[in-house]
Amino acid sequence: MKNHAQMWSTSYDIIIVGAGVVGSSLAHALSNVSIQRSKPLRICLLERSLSEPDRIVGELLQPGGIMALKKLGLESCLEGIGAVPTYGYCVVLDGKPVQIPYPNGHEGRGFHHGRFIQALREKAKKATCVEVVEATVSELIECPLTGRILGVRATRKLAAGDAEPVEKEPFFADLTVVADGCFSNFRNLVMGKAGIKPATRSHFVGVVLEDANLPIDKHGTVVLVRGQGPVLLYQIAEHETRMLVDLKEPVPSDIKDHILTQINPQLPSALQVPVERALANDRIRRMPNSWLPPAEQGGHLSKEGVILVGDSWNMRHPLTGGGMTVAFNDVVLLTDMLVGYKSSQIGSKSLVVALYDLFGAEDPSLEVLRVGCFKYFELGGNCIREPVTLLAAIEQAPFMLFRHFFAVALYSIWVLFTHPRQIGVDKGKPIFAKPRPDEYPLLFLKSVHVFWTACVVFLPLMWTEIRP
Numbered sequence: 001m002k003n004h005a006q007m008w009s010t011s012y013d014i015i016i017v018g019a020g021v022v023g024s025s026l027a028h029a030l031s032n033v034s035i036q037r038s039k040p041l042r043i044c045l046l047e048r049s050l051s052e053p054d055r056i057v058g059e060l061l062q063p064g065g066i067m068a069l070k071k072l073g074l075e076s077c078l079e080g081i082g083a084v085p086t087y088g089y090c091v092v093l094d095g096k097p098v099q100i101p102y103p104n105g106h107e108g109r110g111f112h113h114g115r116f117i118q119a120l121r122e123k124a125k126k127a128t129c130v131e132v133v134e135a136t137v138s139e140l141i142e143c144p145l146t147g148r149i150l151g152v153r154a155t156r157k158l159a160a161g162d163a164e165p166v167e168k169e170p171f172f173a174d175l176t177v178v179a180d181g182c183f184s185n186f187r188n189l190v191m192g193k194a195g196i197k198p199a200t201r202s203h204f205v206g207v208v209l210e211d212a213n214l215p216i217d218k219h220g221t222v223v224l225v226r227g228q229g230p231v232l233l234y235q236i237a238e239h240e241t242r243m244l245v246d247l248k249e250p251v252p253s254d255i256k257d258h259i260l261t262q263i264n265p266q267l268p269s270a271l272q273v274p275v276e277r278a279l280a281n282d283r284i285r286r287m288p289n290s291w292l293p294p295a296e297q298g299g300h301l302s303k304e305g306v307i308l309v310g311d312s313w314n315m316r317h318p319l320t321g322g323g324m325t326v327a328f329n330d331v332v333l334l335t336d337m338l339v340g341y342k343s344s345q346i347g348s349k350s351l352v353v354a355l356y357d358l359f360g361a362e363d364p365s366l367e368v369l370r371v372g373c374f375k376y377f378e379l380g381g382n383c384i385r386e387p388v389t390l391l392a393a394i395e396q397a398p399f400m401l402f403r404h405f406f407a408v409a410l411y412s413i414w415v416l417f418t419h420p421r422q423i424g425v426d427k428g429k430p431i432f433a434k435p436r437p438d439e440y441p442l443l444f445l446k447s448v449h450v451f452w453t454a455c456v457v458f459l460p461l462m463w464t465e466i467r468p
Contacts, residue, residue: 012042015151015173017137018180019047021058022310022327024120026177029072029335031127040129044171046154048136050121052114056206056244056285059113059236060086060220060321063106064393068328072335077119083111084235088388090216092223093374095268097215100377100384102392108220108321110234110242138168140176140186140306149176149190149306176306177334182290184312190303191295198290198315202229203251204244205259206285209233212241212274220321224370225266232319233271243275246289246319255284290315309334325393365453368446372412375419383407402458409454413447 014030016023027045061069061078069075086108088101102108125132135154143150151172178186182198214221214233223231229246236242245259252258256279264275292315297307310327377384387404389395417440420432435443 011151011172012044012131013173014041014175014177015044015046015171016177016179017046017152017186018178018310018312019045019050019121019124019132020053020117020179020181020310021120021324022331023047023177023179024117024124025069025072025074025328026179026309026331026334027124027130027132028074028120028127029331031124031130032073033335043127043130044173045124045130045132046135046137046152046171047121047132048134049157050132050134052118055113056204056242056287057113057318058116058324059110059242060234060324061109061111061116062322062325062392063102063108065325065328066107066109067394068325068332071332072328074120074123077116077123078109078111081111081115081119082237083109083116084218084237086110086218086220086234088216088219089391090214090219090221091374091377092215092221092268093371094226097221097268098374098377098384099216099219100388101219103385103389103394106392106394108392110220110236112236133171135169137180137185140189140303141170141172142303146304148304151176174305178306178308178312179310180312182288182292182311182315184308186306187308187312190306190308191297192302198292200249200288200290201317202246202248202289204232204287204289204318205247205251205255206242206244206287207275207278207282208236209241209243209271209274209278211239212243213270214241215268215270222319223267224374225263228263228266230319231263231267232321234321241274243271243278244318251286289317291317322391322393329393363453365446365450366457368416368450369409369412369454369457372415373408375415376408376411405458406454409451412454413450416443416447416450 016027019027023045027043030041030043033041066075066078069077088099091098091100121132124130133154134157136157137152137154139153141150141153142148151170153168153170155168178184178190180186188197212233214235218235220232220234223233225231229248231246232244233241245263247255247258259279260276264272267275292311292313294314295302297313302308309330311323314326316323316326377387383404386395386400390397390401390404417435420434422430423433424431
């Protein structure tokens with residue numbers, strides 16, 4: 001047993017729980033700040049397993065995330081891992097693609113998640129004043145008098161050939177940063193009554209396609225599938241493309257059959273054979289898509305001496321691959337201020353959720369908005385230039401988001417009155433016709449409901465982001 005003096009010898013300035021995207025980059029960034037101080041910080045980074053993780057999300061980094069990486073001095077982590085450049089988006093509806101390029105030469109990166117995480121961890125291991133410990137954190141140490149978090153208790157991983165039981169070891173710090181991901185074990189304890197439980201809205205089912213040809217090369221592709229959730233595709237290596245299929249609750253019992261019969265026929269023809277091969281040869285992976293709005297931290301709202309960051313605090317649907325970008329920007333804020341209660345990516349995060357509600361439309365009014373959104377992108381020019389700067393986290397402009405979202409809503413109503421829609425099928429081919437004047441009164445009532453639906457979708461999302 002350690003005596004009292006030995007226990008306090010494992011004291012740090014900052015403890016970070018979780019060596020994923022946020023934890024590793026924060027440790028490195030704080031180390032850079034530390035070397036500028038007369039008394040360097042002592043930082044401890046705790047991670048349950050330092051082996052390469054294997055996940056189906058966290059594989060696409062937006063241009064805004066690359067900008068943040070450069071600010072943190074971590075851009076070299078994208079080298080030597082087989083990362084593939086991404087130049088924008090491609091949205092596909094009924095086999096018709098619309099290109100949404102990143103502006104001004106910006107580009108993102110697609111890669112294997114595990115390789116990128118290992119590169120970040122290597123940076124943290126080499127950082128000055130950072131101690132990386134492979135240990136499982138089991139609890140937070142709380143002062144019985146004040147309730148302040150004093151650190152954590154963790155069990156170090158046994159060395160090879162070591163069969164002796166290992167006791168929980170205390171690690172003390174002035175500040176404990178919890179970055180243990182979407183399945184956080186400490187979220188409820190930190191937030192107390194202020195905490196909100198994550199809501200699982202759907203699942204991403206992922207497979208890797210070999211040598212697949214995307215509709216537009218090196219563009220993240222979103223296929224809008226009628227009657228189903230969207231399908232996301234992007235390259236993660238030279239010959240590998242990740243496909244993520246959004247399946248709403250309840251998930252079908254036979255996922256492979258569902259994808260083959262309900263989804264694959266609606267994908268671009270060049271992708272259908274690679275999908276069939278992948279389903280036959282690759283194991284299907286699942287990941288819940290959770291919704292967790294940010295809750296204010298600090299003061300009486302949460303425990304003192306501890307802060308949540310990353311997915312342990314705030315989650316959005318990973319439709320546009322913006323999670324890591326938000327995380328890196330939050331690390332920039334935390335590094336500058338050591339306290340950051342609001343994310344800098346208001347426009348990016350709200351637009352992601354709003355787009356998912358549209359792209360995964362089942363409600364008839366949302367279907368009108370989905371078609372209108374696609375037609376809005378088809379207009380080109382500023383109708384895609386400004387929205388993609390929000391999606392790519394190049395700009396953070398809530399008013400721009402507000403303006404374009406309701407422009408989409410109004411344009412969707414215009415499309416409802418003026419554009420041909422399917423009215424039947426003749427010999428297997430769809431028949432299209434514009435609305436007749438006698439249909440206008442009913443369409444007017446429908447348009448009112450469409451606009452109301454747009455308000456219901458968007459305004460609560462914006463409020464969760466900008467509320468004081």
